[in-house]
Amino acid sequence: MIRVLLVDDHAMLRAGFRTILDTQPDIEVIAEAATGAEGVELAVRLQPDVITMDVQMPDMDGIEATRRIVAEPAVAAPIAIVTTFDRDDYLFQALEAGASGFLLKNAGPEELISAVRALASGEGILAPEVTRRVLARFTASAAPVADSVGSAPGKAAGRAPAAGGVLIEPLTEREQDVLTLMADARSNAEIASALFIGEATVKTHVSRILQKLGARDRVQAVVFAHRHGLS
Incomplete structure (x- = not known):
């Protein structure tokens, strides 16, 4: 069973993610957090297998929350940034902070499910919309x-x-x-x-x-x- 922590300040979106993921026999949403700080606390306490993380949140944004979770020796969960904003600064800050994936919130339910399974198996994931930009940036500076x-x-x-x-x-x-x-x-x-x-x-x-x-x-x-x- 893949245990998932959802971190997003929009309750309706968290409910939608939970509904999608909980329909899968191998995935279970174990907790939800409405702020970055709460997400860090729950990640340390519950030790999820995968974390989905919004960017813009009160108290602490998702980039800083990702950075703090990755720095916690006790937490091994990969983090997928899931955001509405298709922005390069969010994308590269997230990767530099240690995120293992980047998805846009317009992704379909199957993409979210596949992303959670891929992260749980040790793979990284990038939204198709941003993959070319990642490659272009690092190829240009290679x-x-x-x-x-x-x-x-x-x-x-x-x-x-x-x-x-x-x-x-x-x-x-x-x-x-x-x-x-x-x-x-x-x-x-x-x-x-x-x-x-x-x-x-x-x-x-x-x-x-x-x-x-x-x-x-x-x-x-x-x-x-x-x-x-x-x-």
Whole structure:
């Protein structure tokens, strides 16, 4: 059962999210918070599996609440920012604060359900409307370091700073292939099909990639890939 905490100052919207999610046999909304501060308190106390977070709220906004929750060692729940505002400042502040996903409130019920399941399984999610902007931003500012992340022909592989500033091991050629497809917003099943390997093997590669990059989830790994010109 995926235990979800809803954080939003609009009671009607929380009720709608609860109705959508509680219809699923594998998802349970365990609590609701109307402010960012309340969301932080409930996240620490209840230890949910997934958190959905609004941005504009009284007392404490969702970006700051996300930052504080991510900083709590006892809380491991991934956070999806769910907002009405399709704004780049919210998007990039959310990712920098540690959010694992970004959805717009005009998303359909199936998108919300899929997002919760993806986050619970360790995947990051981005609304289709904003994915291109994320890629464009980090591609434009990329400083290519491909040779230091994986072996190029005739060159020795070195090390590169990871998402958290930690030194990483070189990625294998197959891991680079998987990371490139991750950066193209492919699911594990789609990656498996493209590379003619099993989905379980893809999950192993993804896990190793996250470990080597020092990334918490797929979103961080994709940001790293585009920042360093790996895709």
